[in-house]
Amino acid sequence: MESQDLRKVGLKVTLPRLKVLEILETTDHRHMSAEDVYKALLEMGEEIGLATVYRVLTQFEDAGLVSRLSIDGGHAVFELEDGSHHDHLLCVRCNRIEEFVDDVIEQRQRAIAVEKGFEMTDHSLYIYGICRHCQSS
Amino acid sequence: MESQDLRKVGLKVTLPRLKVLEILETTDHRHMSAEDVYKALLEMGEEIGLATVYRVLTQFEDAGLVSRLSIDGGHAVFELEDGSHHDHLLCVRCNRIEEFVDDVIEQRQRAIAVEKGFEMTDHSLYIYGICRHCQSS
DNA sequence: GGTGTAAATGAGAAAGGTTTTCATTTATAT
DNA sequence: ATATAAATGAAAACCTTTCTCATTTACACC
Structure with a gap:
């Protein structure tokens, strides 16, 4: 199939x-x-x-x-791949990975590339932290 | 010294x-x-x-x-380390690295961490692209 | 259905960046 | 000066990923 x-x-x-x-x-x-x-x-x-x-x-x-x-x-x-662009949050304790989409960030990134004279081909954004689950344990 | x-x-x-x-x-x-x-x-x-x-x-x-x-x-x-937080733009052709600061992105990242229940410890953001110099050569 | 051929596979070697080990050297407190 | 714990250098080990190459497999064609 x-x-x-x-x-x-x-x-x-x-x-x-x-x-x-x-x-x-x-x-x-x-x-x-x-x-x-x-x-x-x-x-x-x-x-x-x-x-x-x-x-x-x-x-x-x-x-x-x-x-x-x-x-x-x-x-x-x-x-x-599910067709949706998204970025990631990573838990530094348990390595859980969550996804998020933020149009404001996407747009700012494009604007910054233009400002700096870059033709953007890609970007990567990771937020590291302690997830809800690990905070309470 | x-x-x-x-x-x-x-x-x-x-x-x-x-x-x-x-x-x-x-x-x-x-x-x-x-x-x-x-x-x-x-x-x-x-x-x-x-x-x-x-x-x-x-x-x-x-x-x-x-x-x-x-x-x-x-x-x-x-x-x-110069005390200033900044993120990076990388040229995929010549490996040049440029720096930028964007308060909007910083703030959105903090907001997303909160939304997702993460206690943010760090983040990393790279914009990849072709720099001005490499575009014209 | 066979069969030829180019592509895919598996095992192990190799690569590339980084860390570890351990014997020797060095900085610093006394 | 001297003792001691820390730092160093060289080489080996590590870890993830890629490559090599002999063998196997998928698929186009007869």
Whole structure:
């Protein structure tokens, strides 16, 4: 059923690709590292190589199926692309990731790029803090 | 003359620390990686180990003397702390880094953290793009 | 349905930036 | 001066990610 999704973006339909997609679609953790995906697949009894997971995730990113977040100075996490641009809040205690959209910030960013003579290609905004849950525990 | 700065933050005054500080204070590149600092010192004829540069920069960061920028998915760069909070624009062609301050964005970030129940500890915002210089060349 | 071919995979090696280990040296308090 | 805890340098270890290359697989074509 996702075979079409893969073909649509010019990727051959292979078991590893289907399985990675399945993990991303069925996990309760919207944000997963390559390692997370790899371990989830092993736990499901799938045989897959870590290098393949990295390759597939990168292909998915290029194809616009997922987006990659580069968390401060460390590993990357991936999220299924749902077409909505958003930025992220990260809990420094439990690593929970929440999403938000703010048009005011989006607009200011564009204005700043113009002011500084930059042709903006991308931006990344992370708010770090302690989430509600961790504050009370 | 910077010996006091080091003592003030509880660091012994050692040659490597003085030299790293000197590089950061005298370079025309406000943003330098550990490797950059290391190479600059070697070129000055100083003997220093790369591990020491990393250690010293991390200590300076902890002491509030420098701040560390974690550039998208790669190495870190350091800048002398001048007390002013600012964010960064990065040129994806030439790696030039420019700084900006925007109170509207700062305020929106605080508001979003509150809305989401986060106690904000930090944030990072990078605008990526093509700088004026690179657009015209 | 076979079959050829280019693409995909897996295992392990390699890369790149950063941190750790540990023996040696050094700064500072006494 | 001297003792002691801290700092240093070199090399090894680390960690995430990418690359290499021999083997396997998907898909277009007959």
